[in-house]
Amino acid sequence: MLCLLWLAATLGFSGCASPPRTEVKQIAIRSGEANLWESVRAAEVIYVGEVHDDQSNHEYELQLVRGALAQHLKVAVGWEMFTRSQQPLLDLFEHHKISLEQLLTQTGFQASWGIYSPIYAKILAVTAKARMRNVGLNASNPLVHRVAMGETLSQEERNQLPEGYVVDSRAYENFVRLMGDHPGVTEADLHRYFDAQNVWDQTMADSILAFRQQNPNTKLIVLTGRGHIQNGFGIPSYVAQKSKLRQLLLFPPTKNSVPNHEGEQ
Helix, strand or coil: CHHHHHHCCCCCCCCCCCCCCCCCEEECCCCCCHHHHHHHHHCCEEEEEECCCCHHHHHHHHHHHHHHHHCCCCEEEEEEEEEHHHHHHHHHHHCCCCCHHHHHHHCCCCCCHHHCCCHHHHHHHHHHHHCCCEEEEECCHHHHHHHHCCCCCCHHHHHCCCCCCCCCCCHHHHHHHHHCCCCCCCHHHHHHHHHHHHHHHHHHHHHHHHHHHHCCCCEEEEEEEHHHCHHHCCHHHHHHHHCCCCEEEECCCCCCCCCCCCEEC
16 A cells, blocks of 8 residues: 555645745756756755656666766765665765675665666766765655554654655545545545555655755755656655755656656746
């Protein structure tokens, strides 16, 4: 059931106050086009909204990272696919103290995210060669699972939940729409899954804000599922509640859709 959650870009419970929508530039253009690099240079956080099982999306991400290096931009890569607790292993990898194979094995990456594409490993190899920072953004899987199942959290787990965010009252509707019709999923289930999605999105927003505070001169390329950023909901909106960072959303063309024209939200 949890695999359904990536489809949604969440912002809140019905009845909560609605914060101002994030104004973010959203484009869907090829990674080599000149106007893309103009937008990337102007941005401080660049999101790529991927469809996890679409290989062309991962190729786009790889070319974006390679292109940023070719443009001599100071960038790091933020990963939905790694948790904050895995950051020490990412740091060891950055400093060549463990190999790529060791990183993937010790984080369990190949059994989870690695099943979607071998290109993730290619991106990590490029960052290692360039001594580029990789940042684990996400909440731990056990925490999100317990929230999704409606289980009582321990004090230690409650301490991991992000604080200080306002949840947009329009988001639950958006979440349900993106989830679509799934037989056997009740309204109570949807609310619990919605809570879990907020844990993901707010944790990743917290991680982005912390990284930028510590590294104000480094752009962050964020690789994440499309549902976490669609229409400016989810991560970008939470980031905007606590910072005026310039955020750019990139949506690679998918095998099932026609690319959108460039535009402002």
